[in-house]
Amino acid sequence: MARKQQYKVTTRLVHGPEHSAKWDFTHHVTPPLSSSTTYRLDSAKRGARGFQEFGQLVTDVGETPVYIYDRLDEPTRSILEGELAELEQGESCVTFASGMAAISGALGATLKAGDEVIAHPVLYGCTHSLFQNWYPRLGIGVKRVDMNALASVRAAVSDATRVLYFESPVNPSLELIDVRALRRLVDELNVGRADDRKLLIFIDNTFATPFGQRPLALGADVVLHSLTKNLGGFGTELGGAVICPKEMHARLLLYRKDFGGILSSKAAWAILVYGLPTLALRLKRQQFTARKVAAWLEKQPEVARVAYPGLPSFPQRALAESQLVDFDGDFAPGNMIFFELDPRKAPPEEFIDELARSAYSVTLAVSLGHTKTLIELPSSMTHSSYGKQGGAVRLSIGLESPSDIVNDLKAALDKVAVRTKGGEKPRRKK
């Protein structure tokens, strides 16, 4: 371990752990993939010990845990968890079957009936749906408050409040929440609250990843991820992760064991072997392209507004520069762009349909953080649970050549703009 710490994070991402107490694979260059639903226990005593020790935080200086059954714990997954905890500068990590399983698991292991969450108004559509459709049934209150309006947050906090929940950057608007400012407020509000009633800051760091933002260092308590996106990176695996203080670890493992939403070892292995070692490379390249695409979009007459943290026009540019910082200390504005079209010049649905019909380098699909550039309309797709209309577009930049992406966007804008001007009906895809 000591030797590994001398190297830069980008190098450590490529090489992973030198050694793991979870599983001795010292002579493998690539970590092996474990795939066993159940484990030989040798003796009744060993079986009993395994159950007794389950949920205890095993560190790399400790003994190899007694593995019992895949749903409790297994080595490939726990090696990935060690890596993710280290990247986020956290004490421990528990992975889940998907980002939503991680979010509902972290909240579920923390909250009980009668408790309350304060959540930012704009969230990923399924997180919004979790709060709208399920929390009322569970007797958990949800207040929606702008996390940057600190006076409103202060006013909303009650004895029942346990969690302040948000994404930063927000999906899809890319608005940022000032985590340090929220930490200061929470520290003040936590004075006098019992340990088990202290307010906790939960942040979904899916958009930035630890490459572009380490929220625990900024003051968050719990970091959530959809591993399906940038961390997995290739669009082949679903997964989620919770990075949390060690006192939450056992409860999360227990929750995961009983609710059952485990990350499969095969998905964990792919994220460990392909996703993490290429994370910095992919994101650096994607944000290089995103800067170019965002700057180009901003100049187009059909585009009413572009939100990209790397643009000088980004309204929270100073906050972006202080929060979105990569492992080397460089500004990391990310690979996501959000923009609004002027519907009189380029109706968004027609633009999207034109791309779906004609573009090669831009794909109409939800999800993000993929090798391929993906475009979608949040109001009718990922965020349809809000039930709001709107023509904004979310673009996740991939690894293609920047000029190809720009040319595909341009060709679609040209077509739609010409049609709109001429008043012709667009041809619909059959």
Ligand SMILES: Cc1ncc(COP(=O)(O)O)c(C=O)c1O
């Ligand atoms: C910010 C954010 N959080 C969580 C999720 C949920 O992740 P998953 O699809 O892996 O459940 C998504 C999915 O798009 C997301 O964008």
